[in-house]
Amino acid sequence: MKVSNTIFAASFAAALAVISACGGATSTAKTEPAAGGISPQQMADALHAVMESDRTVYTRNVVNRLQNTEKVIKASEHWQDDKALPLPAQMFRMGAEMVAEKTDAFSYSLLSLWPVNKQNAPKTDVEKAGLEAIVKEARPYYSEEVLGGKRYFTAVYPDIAVAEACIACHNAHKDSPRSDFELGETMGGVVIRIPFGS
Amino acid sequence: MKKLRLWIYWGVLSFLMTAFFTYRLRTEDSTVFLPGETTSGHYQIEMSCESCHTPFGGVREQACLDCHAEELKAADDSHPKKKFTDPRNADRVTHLDARKCVACHVEHRPAMTNAMGVTLPEDYCFHCHAEVGGDRPSHRGMAFNTCASAGCHNFHDNRALYEDFLVAHEGEPAIRDLPAVVSRMPAAPLGPPLTTLQLDAPAGVAVTSSVRDEWASTAHARAGVNCTGCHDVNTEGGGKQWAGHPTHEVCVSCHESQVAGFLAGKHGIRLAAGLPAMSPALARLPMRPEAHSRALGCGSCHVPHQFDTRHAAVDACLECHADTHSKSYKASSHFALWQAETEGRAALGSGVSCATCHLPRETTETGGARSVRVQHNQNWNLRPNEKMIRDVCLSCHGLAFSIDALADQALIEANFRGRPSRHIESIDMAARRVSKN
Numbered sequence: 001m002k003v004s005n006t007i008f009a010a011s012f013a014a015a016l017a018v019i020s021a022c023g024g025a026t027s028t029a030k031t032e033p034a035a036g037g038i039s040p041q042q043m044a045d046a047l048h049a050v051m052e053s054d055r056t057v058y059t060r061n062v063v064n065r066l067q068n069t070e071k072v073i074k075a076s077e078h079w080q081d082d083k084a085l086p087l088p089a090q091m092f093r094m095g096a097e098m099v100a101e102k103t104d105a106f107s108y109s110l111l112s113l114w115p116v117n118k119q120n121a122p123k124t125d126v127e128k129a130g131l132e133a134i135v136k137e138a139r140p141y142y143s144e145e146v147l148g149g150k151r152y153f154t155a156v157y158p159d160i161a162v163a164e165a166c167i168a169c170h171n172a173h174k175d176s177p178r179s180d181f182e183l184g185e186t187m188g189g190v191v192i193r194i195p196f197g198s
Numbered sequence: 199m200k201k202l203r204l205w206i207y208w209g210v211l212s213f214l215m216t217a218f219f220t221y222r223l224r225t226e227d228s229t230v231f232l233p234g235e236t237t238s239g240h241y242q243i244e245m246s247c248e249s250c251h252t253p254f255g256g257v258r259e260q261a262c263l264d265c266h267a268e269e270l271k272a273a274d275d276s277h278p279k280k281k282f283t284d285p286r287n288a289d290r291v292t293h294l295d296a297r298k299c300v301a302c303h304v305e306h307r308p309a310m311t312n313a314m315g316v317t318l319p320e321d322y323c324f325h326c327h328a329e330v331g332g333d334r335p336s337h338r339g340m341a342f343n344t345c346a347s348a349g350c351h352n353f354h355d356n357r358a359l360y361e362d363f364l365v366a367h368e369g370e371p372a373i374r375d376l377p378a379v380v381s382r383m384p385a386a387p388l389g390p391p392l393t394t395l396q397l398d399a400p401a402g403v404a405v406t407s408s409v410r411d412e413w414a415s416t417a418h419a420r421a422g423v424n425c426t427g428c429h430d431v432n433t434e435g436g437g438k439q440w441a442g443h444p445t446h447e448v449c450v451s452c453h454e455s456q457v458a459g460f461l462a463g464k465h466g467i468r469l470a471a472g473l474p475a476m477s478p479a480l481a482r483l484p485m486r487p488e489a490h491s492r493a494l495g496c497g498s499c500h501v502p503h504q505f506d507t508r509h510a511a512v513d514a515c516l517e518c519h520a521d522t523h524s525k526s527y528k529a530s531s532h533f534a535l536w537q538a539e540t541e542g543r544a545a546l547g548s549g550v551s552c553a554t555c556h557l558p559r560e561t562t563e564t565g566g567a568r569s570v571r572v573q574h575n576q577n578w579n580l581r582p583n584e585k586m587i588r589d590v591c592l593s594c595h596g597l598a599f600s601i602d603a604l605a606d607q608a609l610i611e612a613n614f615r616g617r618p619s620r621h622i623e624s625i626d627m628a629a630r631r632v633s634k635n
Binding site for chain 2: 149
């Protein structure tokens with residue numbers, strides 16, 4: 001499972017900096033590889049820890065608080081037109097798209113067996129198996145797959161309904177295939193892909 | 199002996215051909231190197247090969263983005279590159295590699311070029327959206343070459359066409375109650391107002407009384423812009439020199455966004471590419487013969503010393519443009535409204551000039567400060583014409599009427615004299631879908 005340790009350690013550090021940096025600053029810091037290197041799984045787990053935490057903070061402390069609890073401002077899919085907060089799923093996707101513009105050392109997306117946007121339904125065999133696995137048992141699913149002639153380490157993490165805002169919106173949305181989500185339920189999965197070598 | 203003669207012929211011919219092509223490459227007229235007719239979007243700069251091509255190389259992706267990235271961002275591009283670089287879309291990229299502009303927009307291929315400069319077969323949506331009928335029963339049976347041609351969807355810009363927007367604008371009247379565009383905002387003055395007694399043209403420059411009086415009546419005089427404000431131009435040595443005919447390089451010092459728009463649009467794109475100015479003689483649209491020799495700069499529409507924006511908004515256009523749409527304008531309701539406004543019979547902003555739609559006023563709000571600027575890139579909202587809906591049509595019309603009108607080519611040619619002859623059902627479909635839920 002150890003692949004190109006130097007590259008991974010460097011891109012891992014850069015990736016974490018990209019994701020957690022406030023204000024969109026990018027890091028060009030060079031880091032020496034840690035002794036023994038970092039496996040793709042460790043890198044994916046660490047990336048996911050940051051993603052999940054930021055996502056939960058935004059969902060609970062920004063969207064759920066301001067929209068559902070204090071009713072100060074709404075969150076809307078058309079946040080620019082409606083002068084509203086971006087939905088948590090959009091917040092996540094916009095970050096993923098910005099990362100995609102900066103690096104191809106990894107990529108990530110938010111998918112579901114019950115997606116509002118049908119483009120976010122599982123496509124690859126690993127996505128399908130991974131999403132089904134995390135729904136059955138809320139723990140990460142790891143695999144490998146070849147896409148476009150390139151081999152990837154692919155990790156799928158459960159994405160849990162952490163606030164009322166998640167289930168209220170997904171249960172009422174006209175494009176949602178389900179209307180019975182409950183708090184604490186796995187609604188979808190975060191898929192992180194790391195290419196082997198380069 | 200015969201062989202030697204053939205060798206000499208070959209040598210002379212090779213030399214002549216090399217000389218000819220080298221000469222044509224180094225002079226302004228390098229048309230001989232054009233591999234095929236350039237599209238209407240780029241023909242004006244086709245003699246500036248390096249604007250898009252690397253020497254003996256392909257087209258630089260960055261060259262496309264240098265001019266188009268800003269509008270794609272403003273359009274909230276529905277299909278940005280970043281969607282296609284995701285590995286999970288690798289299978290789609292094998293069918294349609296939309297990571298590069300040239301995958302869909304190949305230049306110099308007139309035989310395979312469709313609307314919007316698209317050089318793919320018309321059913322390109324199919325590769326990724328073949329399943330749409332399952333999710334949208336209303337779309338079952340629709341041909342995949344109609345997605346983008348029926349006034350419903352665009353590949354890049356769907357700001358006025360997305361489902362919730364359609365539903366939000368359902369049932370709007372054809373014409374709103376108080377149809378009008380926003381008022382213009384003047385640029386910041388340079389100093390206190392000036393009078394004719396304060397003219398600062400240097401000795402030896404004759405200022406005619408008509409020039410003097412025209413200037414005194416303009417916003418320039420009111421904003422403290424004296425003769426030298428425009429005519430004193432920077433020299434290479436860092437000094438100032440009187441210029442009889444200042445160019446856009448002077449105007450830009452106060453009108454930055456307007457000049458940037460001018461240089462980005464078809465009127466100024468040649469200047470931006472380092473070519474001689476655009477001229478009606480070079481245009482592919484029908485132009486009035488008497489205008490053929492003109493060279494376009496700011497002063498072509500904004501007559502120097504007069505700077506009458508009402509002239510720039512209609513008459514300046516019609517001095518050159520002679521296509522059916524332009525020639526039909528003065529018989530249109532839009533022109534009648536323009537006349538009413540300019541004659542003081544109607545409210546400011548209620549008239550519809552050429553510029554109202556093609557060089558629209560744009561409002562931006564930054565940090566609570568509101569500013570209104572005229573978009574001088576007339577291509578910003580021109581194609582696909584649904585780009586015009588949000589910033590232009592909806593100021594006065596309902597969405598359904600706007601979509602229908604823009605899909606009616608005959609109505610466009612008649613400059614919107616009359617009513618749309620067909621109805622695009624997109625709003626009805628969206629509304630039906632929402633009411634079912």
